[in-house]
Amino acid sequence: MWSFGNGFGGFTHAVKKNLERPCDSDFPSKPRKFIPFWADGLNKSSLTPSFKRISKQGLIYKKGEDKKTYSVANSASEIAVSDNSFVPRPTRSTYVPPHLRNRQASDAPNLPGPATERPGFSRTPGGSQGSRWSGGAPKPELGRLGPGYAYGGAAVGRGGGSSGWHNRSRSWDRREREVNPFDDDIDDKNNDGEQAFSEQENTGINFDAYEDIPVETSGENVPPPVNTFAEIDLGELLNQNIRRCKYVKPTPIQRHAIPIALAGRDLMACAQTGSGKTAAFCFPIISGIMREQYVQRPRVARTVYPLALILSPTRELSCQIHDEARKFSYQTGVKVVVAYGGAPINQQLRELDRGVDILVATPGRLVDLLERARLSLQMIRYLALDEADRMLDMGFEPQIRKIVEQMDMPNRGVRQTMLFSATFPREIQRLASDFLSNYIFLAVGRVGSSTDLIVQRVEFVHESDKRSHLMDLLHAQKENGAHGKQALTLVFVETKKGADSLEHWLCLNGFPATTIHGDRTQQERELALRSFKTGKTPILVATDVAARGLDIPHVAHVVNFDLPNDIDDYVHRIGRTGRAGKSGLATAFFNEGNMSLARPLSELMQEANQEVPAWLTRFASRAPYGGNKNRRSGAGRFGGRDFRRESSFGKNLDYYGGGNSGSAYGVPSNYGGGYAPGVTSAWD
DNA sequence: AAAAAAG
DSSP states (O other): OOOOTTTTTOSSSOOOOOTTOOOGGGSOSSOOOOOOGGGTTTTGGGGSOSOOOOOOOOOBOOOSOHHHHHHHHHHHHHHHHHHHTTOOOOSSOOOOOGGGTTOSOSOOOOOOOOOOOOGGGOOOOSOOSSOSSTTOOOOTTHHHHOSSSOOOOSOOOTTOOOOOHHHHHHHSOSOOTTSOTTOTTTTTOOOTTGGGGTTOOOOOOOGGGGGGSOEEEESSSOOOOOSSGGGSOOOHHHHHHHHHTTOOSOOHHHHHHHHHHHTTOOEEEEOOTTSSHHHHHHHHHHHHHHHOSOOOOOOBTTBBOOSEEEEOSSHHHHHHHHHHHHHHTTTTTOOEEEEOTTSOHHHHHHHHHTOOSEEEEOHHHHHHHHHTTSBOOTTOOEEEETTHHHHTSTTTHHHHHIIIIISSOOOBTTBEEEEEESOOOHHHHHHHGGGOSSOEEEEEOOOSSSSTTEEEEEEEOOGGGHHHHHHHHHHHHHHHSGGGOOOEEEEEOSOHHHHHHHHHHHHHTTOOEEEEOTTSOHHHHHHHHHHHHTTSSOEEEEOGGGTSSOOOTTEEEEEESSOOSSHHHHHHHHTTSSOTTOOEEEEEEEOGGGHHHHHHHHHHHHHTTOOOOHHHHHHHHHSGGGGOTTTGGGOOOOOSSOGGGTTTTTTTOOSSSSOOOSOTTOOOOSOSSSOOTTOOOTTO
8 A cells, every 4th residue: 555656657767857947046045035925914923933931721631541542543443444344334433543544435426515605715716817726727627616615726737728637637548646545446556465454353433532632732822622523614625535534523633733723823743643643734734725715826947836845754654644645635626746765756746747735755855856946845834744853853854954944935934834743852842943933732642552552571682582582472473373374563673784684584484574674675665565564474674764653554563673772763663553453562672782771661661551570670770860761862852741841931830730741651750850750641 | 873865
């Protein structure tokens, strides 16, 4: 299901240089801060940098029921998987996590949006010159789609000519992007093998349990959450897609984030992948774009002007987001394009040329496109960073800064910026605030993966024993497994070389394994993922490229063959299991090389009510700095809590009657001062 | 120190 439709059509052609590249004057060397007309008067107060006094408000905090909540969320994905194999759907409302939302029957109606009369969405019917489409062509589909949210021309090919996406489907004889994205099976995606998992249990969803997920917000004038999609003014076409996704009720992150985003506010949000995070930023973006009456986009030869930019740290994640966004935007006329490296650029260029409203991209390819002047960020109104803490981590931060601050993207406060991640270290929050304006901080309790559903084990394994130990685990697992089949096991290692070597060794020893890491070609990466997902090679050896965001259903076991140095990475890694309503297992091989992780790991496990081996507790107590992970390696590691509360002005203020001074994982921390011990955090 | 992300 990893669709690299943009990529592997032809490897043969070399990248053709764009000879008609606009002159440099189109791309000033100095950052040009363009304030488009539409931004005038928008979000005025937020034009001043943040760090205003943060009022304490908006706290919705409930304890208990979290475990139930998690299992509920996960059960939903179980259902969705079952759907794929025509297992009867439960009558209860089903939350289907993003990665499974393309499994629906292929009968999504082809209906135009009945134009509800809402002023915000109304637009002058009739094709008009100077439309929002880069081609500036009329929108012939308007009549057909109705005057409501229907923005006909999904993309107008360069060189004018009117063509809505219906037309395009006909005029382009290849499969179009706008084929029904809800039909994976007839699309260009390969679903075979997923049926193998059809016989999963089928649980009803208790959405009421969602109410108990702890949520923390801070910032000025936080818009109140909503309880239903109906309360939100998203537009009928988008609502239809939400229904097609069987997405009946908003998840907690959506309940809170969507109103915030619709209010035009900047947002820093902590929420686990799989909790509906992608939808949480896609819905407001799509809705906002539909809402726009006319956006005159400049016409510069071969340069396209997306209105929204979504960045993610890995190519696979970008694809995943693109796939989801396409579903949400189906028939809305909002065009989503993905651009990432490792695949031939030409097809991506072609897609861009056909028009783009929302661009999903990895940083490198994006910069490439910008430098080719095939793309301009002048018209960006929405910027979303997925896995934002990773994006602003050391390796990525300069690139992101370049894209956001040194190209032609509108300033913060002019554009709307939304940052999402499951973890938000304090130091990264500080960095991130450069990109945000008077933002709202939002933390939603983990939904669906990190700890409660996952049994975490730590074993002391010397470096030299790791392989045989892994072998033991795999053998045991195979014997216990159903039908003698090897359960999907994701093995994380430290290095790319180590990944190849371990894969080779596993294969030699009769365990079908494959590997994914950054030294493999994109094609190999995609193949490896698919092979893993379908169970063909039920063991996947991976570097951290697979640690974040990827929704791989049915991973039964995550083995930290090499532990990461960063507890955040550990959290992201083990979050690959415990999905789909199953209890996941996470095993870590710990040895003398991992001492820096002793304390944070032991704290994390305690917090998650895991059994902590006595030896680990001993190591933890000996760890430097008292072992608080928020101080380790010089980098403060707070997350799950607005750092603004702790730094300049938040100090010693006890907003919540204590608690939550720790990390994103709800680890009660003895650092941070003054908070009552034992109080559960928002991430409990 | 490693991984990711452009080719």
